[in-house]
Amino acid sequence: MRARRFRGGRSNSLATRLFLSATAWVVVILLITGVVLSSVYRSASERAFDRRLNLYLRTLIAEVATPDEPLDRQFQSLGEPLFDLPLSGWYWEIVRTDPEKKEIRASRSLWDKKLPKLEDQGIELSSSGVRVGYVDGPEGQTLRMVERPVDLGTDGKFRVTVAGDATEIFDETRTFDYYLGGTFAALTIVLVLTTIFQVRFGLAPLKRISDAIADIRSGRAERLEGEFPVEIAPLARETNALIDANREIVERARTHVGNLAHAVKTPLSVIINEANARERDPFAAKVLEQAEVMRNQVVHHLERARIAARLTVVATVTDVAPVIEALRRTMEKIHRDRAIAIAVDASTAAKFRGERQDLEEMAGNLVDNACKWARSRVLIKVSVPPVAGAGPAMLHIVVDDDGSGLSDAERMQASQRGRRLDETKPGSGLGLSIVTDLAALYDGSLTLGSAPIGGLRAELVLPAA
Template identity: 45%
Template sequence: MTEETISSAAEEAGKAKPRQRSLSGRLIAVATIWSVVAIAVAGFILVTLYRQASESAFDERLDVYVKAIIGDMAGGEPGKPTRPDNLGEPRFDLPVSGWYWTIVDDRQGAVVFASLSLFGDALDLPALPASGETTSVTSGPDGEEIRILQRRITFNDEEVYRIAVAGATKELREQTAEFAGQVALTLTVLGLGLVGAIFLQVRVGLRPLRDLRQSLANVRNGDAESVEEDLPKELAPLAIELNDLIRSNREIVERARTHVGNLAHALKTPLSVITNEARGTDGPFAAKMAEQAAIMRTQVEHHLERARMAAQRRVIGVSAEIEPVVARLARAMSKIHADKDLDIDFEVPKGIRFRGEQQDLEELIGNLLDNACKWSNSRVCVTVKPAPAAGEGRERVEIEVSDDGPGLTAEQRKEAVKRGRRLDETVPGTGLGLSIVADIARIYGGALELDVSELGGLSARLILPMAQAAVRI
């Protein structure tokens, strides 16, 4: 392998695979976050409204008791208010029950009457505003929180009293907390239902995209010739454009193949004439002409083959399964090298495919197998497995052909892939095998790496693009 190839392969391997972002995941996440926020706000509003309604009902209840006290006081003689009795709430008569009332002479500040529930204690009454009425929260005789309603009443324009009725807020807080728990449970169930509905909606809504992706993958892997156009009206134009692009790509490649073939015929005929004329003439000039014509023929065939492969690499929908190719070539090499009685083992997963022309795959593996069989002592091993993904998340396949021959030094491994370079003239061959493999691998965006095998000989590791399966959405 050349230094340029080694550097390119190292840079490619160093590229980190980009993190794929899921469109469905993003939609579900946004909808879920919005649903959670909306449900939380709705729950807060509901609990707040319930608390306000409960407090309003509690204040109306206190107001009823205040009016009942005023009525009882007004029924007595002038200057002698009557003690209120039978307000309809027995807890006013139970000691420290949480429900209290008191009547204070507003001018003198003395307590006139008080409920039995106070049990000799006095309520801590907040200051009364000029309006003569207020509702506030304070602490009761037992330290509990109470809600107190005060009102200033004037009898006969002379007698001014402050009437206060208070009730413990514990029951009110417990009812609010219970309601909040019920709301939280209800909204949680509703939220989970909404998230589930959102998930189903996104999955069902994006199913046509998954179908389009699968259809395009089938085209790329060679299982179909065109993308399915029976899609929703939003995606149908995209499928039509993709099919037009595929057809245009095939037409361009077909024209390139035709031009390459025409060029090959146009060059081979004059070269054949020159070669025949040179061979029919004696002398050093004729021999030199024949030699150079042969070199030209080799170079023309080599570069025309590279042009053909470069065109095929850009064909959409071309792939080949690796396992049948390796099995077929292993059987052929066993017959070709029958005199060496080689043990050719191969391990290839079923269904793994090379993204490219089958004849290129056969040439790649065939050259490596032939080279391994020539130099091995008794054993050749072929191993195929997925390789780490390259840049942009493209899947690759690794094909390793190893033998138990003498192997090569590091310098020899570098020289072996140079076109036309032969390390041993005693073994038949053109010297182009490994260089052609390296060229084809580079054309497909892969690489050829030579190293020491576990068998003790040479290990030729080929990195090629792998036909990808469809990605689920």
């Protein structure tokens, strides 16, 4: 059985899949890393901002805890001018929460507004006794606020709050994200280029093996040659071992076919000779008739078995022009008594992807058949037409004669095994059948038609190298 051919497209090539997989992983990892780094930087910015707020908070609590200072000196040690700028986004507020005595002190920047309570937003006290969160400020700013309840015993209970404009956090985080995105974009490009280089370099030995196997299949080489990396070397060794085993199997098959042919033909020849010695005996005539049929069948099937066995081995390449020229000389000698003129138009670049013996058999049958039926002329043309698309190149061998030709019905019968349209011509009727079967084994075809010079046209299509 002939090996199946696997055709891989560009989209599903190993290099493409590896590149896409590696690129996808790089992008995913960088995205996850970017998100994590952005989150970490935002948290770090918030912690730094909270430390600043907590510093102001502790200063305010210290001021609340020392009420003996004059009013004009209280809350002057914060050192932040933004607390004095109206609606600047930086605010502090001290609210006395005793039921019997309500009192509110606030920074000048807060003007006549009030800060919301973090407690009302469901934010619980932390382990350090403070509440921290984001709130909407008086002018629609987003504020980062720290709130702490303070119990001074007989001096009262207070809620001390400090808030700062969170735009600083957002701006810093946004700037960091821009730089991080640019850095990661450049890093992605570098990693993708590195991946491309690694994939190309890493798969280069596989490309060499692919090219070498293509050379073996086309007949330009017999084995995988050269040094391969240690990871690929076992594949090369096993491939060479498979080729050797395949050749050994084919050689054994050829030997068995030859032995079978000898074993079967010899008894048949004895039977035919014995039957010929008793020509007038009706039984002998019947034996002779059936023996001839058996011999034709044996020749046909042994020939197919021999061809099929040979086709399992890696194909060779045969120059077509020398084979056709040799056939021309041979046929002119065979049919010299009829003065048949054989003209050849064969491209010297035409090559057959197969063995010379098979080409000689197919072309020889067609040329011999044309010479038998031609009146005076036989034309042989060999060409390899251009291929449209991605199909394989095919070799065309056209044999025309100027004989009487065949009707459509006769052409259909001509390629049938053992079918002879004229019993006066020598032959067993197996020639065109063998050509048809052999061409089919090579994924080729034989077509019969009308020749421009008046007789039969036989067009043989075979794989070109």
